[in-house]
Amino acid sequence: MVENRPYLNVISHLIIIICIGIVMLPVWITFVASTHPIEALLTQPIPMWPGDRLFENYALVLTAGIADAGGVPVGVMMINSLIMALSITIGKIAISLIAAYAIVYFRFPFRMTCFWIIFMTLMLPVEVRILPTFKVVADLGMLNSYAGLSIPLIASATATFLFRQFFLTVPEELAEAARIDGAGPLKFFIDILMPLSRTNIAALFVILFIYGWNQYLWPLLITTEESFYTVVMGIQRMVNVSESLPVWHLVMATTILAMLPPVIVVVTMQRLFVKGLIETEK
Amino acid sequence: MAGVQLKDVEKVYPNGFKAIHGIDVKVIDGEFLVLVGPSGCGKSTLLRMVAGLETVSGGEIRIGDRVVNDLEPMERNIAMVFQNYALYPHMSCYDNMAYGLRNRGVPKAEIAARVAETARILELEGLLDRRPNLLSGGQRQRVAMGRAIVRKPAVFLFDEPLSNLDAKLRVQMRIEIKRLQADLNTTSIYVTHDQVEAMTLGHRLMVLNGGNMEQLGTPIELYERPATTFVAEFIGSPSMNLLDARVSDDGAVVKLPDGESWTRADGGGRHAGRTVTLGVRPEHFDITGGDDGEAHLHVALVEHLGADTLIHGHIGDDRNALTVRLQGVVTARMGDVLPLRVAAKHLHLFDPETGKRLD
Ligand SMILES: Nc1ncnc2c1ncn2[C@@H]1O[C@H](COP(=O)(O)OP(=O)(O)O)[C@@H](O)[C@H]1O
Numbered sequence: 285m286v287e288n289r290p291y292l293n294v295i296s297h298l299i300i301i302i303c304i305g306i307v308m309l310p311v312w313i314t315f316v317a318s319t320h321p322i323e324a325l326l327t328q329p330i331p332m333w334p335g336d337r338l339f340e341n342y343a344l345v346l347t348a349g350i351a352d353a354g355g356v357p358v359g360v361m362m363i364n365s366l367i368m369a370l371s372i373t374i375g376k377i378a379i380s381l382i383a384a385y386a387i388v389y390f391r392f393p394f395r396m397t398c399f400w401i402i403f404m405t406l407m408l409p410v411e412v413r414i415l416p417t418f419k420v421v422a423d424l425g426m427l428n429s430y431a432g433l434s435i436p437l438i439a440s441a442t443a444t445f446l447f448r449q450f451f452l453t454v455p456e457e458l459a460e461a462a463r464i465d466g467a468g469p470l471k472f473f474i475d476i477l478m479p480l481s482r483t484n485i486a487a488l489f490v491i492l493f494i495y496g497w498n499q500y501l502w503p504l505l506i507t508t509e510e511s512f513y514t515v516v517m518g519i520q521r522m523v524n525v526s527e528s529l530p531v532w533h534l535v536m537a538t539t540i541l542a543m544l545p546p547v548i549v550v551v552t553m554q555r556l557f558v559k560g561l562i563e564t565e566k
Numbered sequence: 567m568a569g570v571q572l573k574d575v576e577k578v579y580p581n582g583f584k585a586i587h588g589i590d591v592k593v594i595d596g597e598f599l600v601l602v603g604p605s606g607c608g609k610s611t612l613l614r615m616v617a618g619l620e621t622v623s624g625g626e627i628r629i630g631d632r633v634v635n636d637l638e639p640m641e642r643n644i645a646m647v648f649q650n651y652a653l654y655p656h657m658s659c660y661d662n663m664a665y666g667l668r669n670r671g672v673p674k675a676e677i678a679a680r681v682a683e684t685a686r687i688l689e690l691e692g693l694l695d696r697r698p699n700l701l702s703g704g705q706r707q708r709v710a711m712g713r714a715i716v717r718k719p720a721v722f723l724f725d726e727p728l729s730n731l732d733a734k735l736r737v738q739m740r741i742e743i744k745r746l747q748a749d750l751n752t753t754s755i756y757v758t759h760d761q762v763e764a765m766t767l768g769h770r771l772m773v774l775n776g777g778n779m780e781q782l783g784t785p786i787e788l789y790e791r792p793a794t795t796f797v798a799e800f801i802g803s804p805s806m807n808l809l810d811a812r813v814s815d816d817g818a819v820v821k822l823p824d825g826e827s828w829t830r831a832d833g834g835g836r837h838a839g840r841t842v843t844l845g846v847r848p849e850h851f852d853i854t855g856g857d858d859g860e861a862h863l864h865v866a867l868v869e870h871l872g873a874d875t876l877i878h879g880h881i882g883d884d885r886n887a888l889t890v891r892l893q894g895v896v897t898a899r900m901g902d903v904l905p906l907r908v909a910a911k912h913l914h915l916f917d918p919e920t921g922k923r924l925d
């Protein structure tokens with residue numbers, strides 16, 4: 285970084301460009317495919333430049349859906365995905381903030397036991413506990429509902445752990461100053477701790493939103509009604525149509541649409557994320 | 567405004583460590599009391615008990631005429647300035663100062679007026695909408711003071727508020743704190759390990775050692791009549807010289823091991839024949855007098871400070887090493903032998919076993 289040798293500069297840029305190319309090429313091909321009629325994709329060579337069907341293809345997927353794959357409009361699936369991802373993200377952040385606050389700032393019996401139990405669940409991802417979880421959700425009558433889609437995924441040991449580590453770095457005197465200033469536990473949490481955690485919350489929001497958005501197995505298991513399909517599982521159903529060839533141009537359009545919300549979240553949150561970094565720096 | 571009274575206050579930490587062993591003191595309304603002592607002696611513990619940040623294990627703490635043992639910090643009507651300032655990093659200076667007032671339901675207009683007034687006193691006017699991370703150490707210190715002053719509490723508590731500042735700023739802020747306290751006339755308890763800070767700031771000083779009170783008194787009392795060798799060494803810079811000595815059988819002189827001696831003011835026979843620890847402050851020596859019956863200093867090292875000269879050396883053998891502080895520039899060299907006199911009133915006698923002052 286400090287060095288200022290022109291050939292190093294050229295080489296590092298070359299490497300960056302190659303890497304970007306590797307990452308972007310599939311995305312580009314997907315986008316190009318989504319702008320052509322299906323015939324163009326079934327003949328060699330596959331097109332490398334956008335075609336003329338951009339608006340038709342996207343309008344079709346968004347509003348009408350694909351007849352062979354149940355005909356659920358992608359718009360509906362995206363809204364389902366959004367509701368699920370946001371519920372998971374906000375729920376996870378809220379619960380882990382509160383849990384970490386309790387563990388760090390309150391002396392209650394079996395505090396460390398609680399912490400270690402939470403910590404141990406880190407080792408149990410959704411897939412491992414999927415059958416018992418399914419049974420519980422089914423017994424509670426939460427199949428085919430937004431609650432069923434999001435609640436079982438909300439508890440998060442990772443986020444709790446991260447917030448705990450952050451709270452431990454907040455100087456004790458800050459809590460004491462707040463006590464002297466007449467802030468009770470709740471006021472301290474809301475007025476001091478939450479604003480200080482902004483950066484961490486932003487970072488976690490990005491990670492957890494993408495995690496929630498990309499959930500595949502769980503929605504697949506617990507939704508049988510089309511009105512609750514999420515976009516990620518929708519794509520899978522489009523590819524697996526039985527009687528006809530996959531409508532690749534529409535599948536690709538859906539894929540592009542499915543990628544958009546995570547991209548938007550990353551881009552907008554990144555700004556807040558960096559801003560937070562600069563401002564809370566001591 | 568209110569005084570603070572501690573009655574036989576004790577602190578035992580949950581791990582069983584007894585940090586404070588029964589402290590009694592009555593801080594009168596408007597007084598500036600300094601708690602001073604080496605690191606780990608329990609100064610912060612005692613202060614935090616007054617603040618309500620630590621529980622009281624024994625005894626009673628009163629602020630005004632209320633027993634506050636079981637009151638929350640907020641209900642005690644105190645304000646505290648922390649060593650690391652503990653400003654809220656995400657709030658502007660204005661909000662830092664206003665936060666405590668808002669929590670107490672003070673009307674908006676009054677908050678604005680009080681913060682403006684405080685900012686004026688502390689010369690913080692241009693900085694009110696800045697965040698603490700954009701301020702210098704001295705400015706942060708002022709904001710922390712402002713946060714305390716703006717509340718108009720009954721008692722100010724300071725926990726080593728100047729120790730994160732550089733030497734020059736520390737002197738400046740010290741003067742400012744003293745002036746502010748005199749203007750506001752608010753009862754203050756101030757913790758420091760720096761004896762100069764303690765001497766210059768306090769109306770009275772409490773010297774703590776291992777959770778016990780060694781002495782309580784005005785700076786001059788502590789300087790002139792230290793109650794123990796601990797206080798004697800702690801107050802004053804360079805420290806008081808402590809020498810092994812013996813009072814002569816007729817009580818008229820104190821003898822050093824190698825036979826040299828100094829005359830006592832009122833022989834009177836007190837402590838005659840007794841082995842003592844003799845204390846003499848470096849600045850109370852005199853090398854100009856005659857030669858008869860006095861001790862001699864073998865010079866080992868000379869330090870010129872400009873206004874003063876420090877001479878390190880020993881009397882007779884190496885056991886009784888001491889430091890002498892003389893006014894102005896004194897030319898002396900290593901190996902010189904200087905006659906050393908002390909006015910009788912500057913001889914302090916202590917019991918070598920208990921370290922207590924002998925009068
Ligand atoms: N929470 C605690 N638990 C146990 N011992 C403590 C605790 N806090 C302080 N101590 C001990 O009490 C003594 C006094 O501490 P403190 O009041 O902070 O000293 P200082 O005079 O340097 O401010 C020290 O020996 C310290 O180790």
Ligand SMILES: [Mg+2]
Pocket residue numbers: 609610611
């Ligand atoms: Mg301390």
